Structures are given as structure tokens and as C-alpha cells.
Amino acid sequence: MSTTIYGIKACDTMQKARAWLDGHGVAYAFHDYKTAGVTADKLKAWAGEVGWETLLNRNGTTFRKLADADKAGLTEAKAIGLMLAQPSMIKRPVLETRGGLLVGFKPEAYAARFG
Numbered sequence: 001m002s003t004t005i006y007g008i009k010a011c012d013t014m015q016k017a018r019a020w021l022d023g024h025g026v027a028y029a030f031h032d033y034k035t036a037g038v039t040a041d042k043l044k045a046w047a048g049e050v051g052w053e054t055l056l057n058r059n060g061t062t063f064r065k066l067a068d069a070d071k072a073g074l075t076e077a078k079a080i081g082l083m084l085a086q087p088s089m090i091k092r093p094v095l096e097t098r099g100g101l102l103v104g105f106k107p108e109a110y111a112a113r114f115g
Contacts, residue, residue, distance in 0.1 A: 002028070002029060003026060003029070003096065003097045004095075004096045005018065005030055005031070005095050006092075007032070007094065008033070008034040008088060009030075009035075011092050013105050016105055017092075017095070018093075020105070021110070024111075033087040033090060038083075038084070038087055043055070043083055043084065043090075046094060046101060046103075047076055047079075050101050052079045052080065053079075054091065055083065055091055055094070055103060056083065056090070056091065057088070057089050062086050062089050063082075070082070091103050091104055092105075093105055095110075095113075099113055
């Protein structure tokens with residue numbers, strides 16, 4: 001498996017992560033899940049690896065604007081449904097590598113993975 005970074009092109013955190021990868025000579029493919037989408041199977045696989053709680057971006061405005069009823073009683077199935085309907089609710093970036101997933105951008109985690 002090659003390295004793929006998933007996210008939204010205009011996101012500031014995505015730009016930082018891509019700049020880090022570029023600056024450290026890491027080859028990667030970019031998948032914009034806002035324009036290209038993401039499958040339920042992909043989200044389920046990610047959730048199986050890191051947990052749906054890690055994938056769901058509860059700090060973003062899209063999640064915060066949800067009705068309280070939609071936020072209440074979250075389960076993996078409900079969270080995946082929300083992320084499929086509105087991909088901006090997926091925490092960014094999601095980096096798939098041979099060593100597994102990294103969710104969110106932390107330079108020290110990237111350095112440990114690619115160092």
C-alpha cells in the first residue's frame with residue numbers, strides 16, 4: 001500500500017500536513033473526500049482501526065450545527081452515516097500508510113512514522 005492522505009483541499013490542517021510530507025520527501029496520493037467522496041466500507045475500515053470516535057470531528061462547525069437529536073446517542077453506525085452525508089465531519093487529515101492510519105496532523109507522529 002502506498003501513502004494516501006485524505007481530507008479537504010482548502011483545510012488549513014491539510015495544507016500543513018501536505019507541506020510536512022512535501023518537505024520531508026514523502027510521496028503520497030491526495031484524496032479530497034469533499035469532492036471525490038468516501039465509501040461506507042472505507043469509513044468502517046478506518047473505524048475498525050482507530051475507532052469512530054477518533055474519526056468524527058466534533059470540533060468542526062458542521063458537527064456543532066447539527067440538531068441536538070442528531071448528536072445524541074451516537075453509535076458507530078450513526079457516526080458513519082453522518083460522515084457519509086457530510087464528509088467535512090471526518091477529522092482531517094486521515095493518512096493511510098503501510099504502518100497504519102494517522103488521524104489528525106501532529107508533526108511528531110509523522111516524524112515517527114516516516115523517520
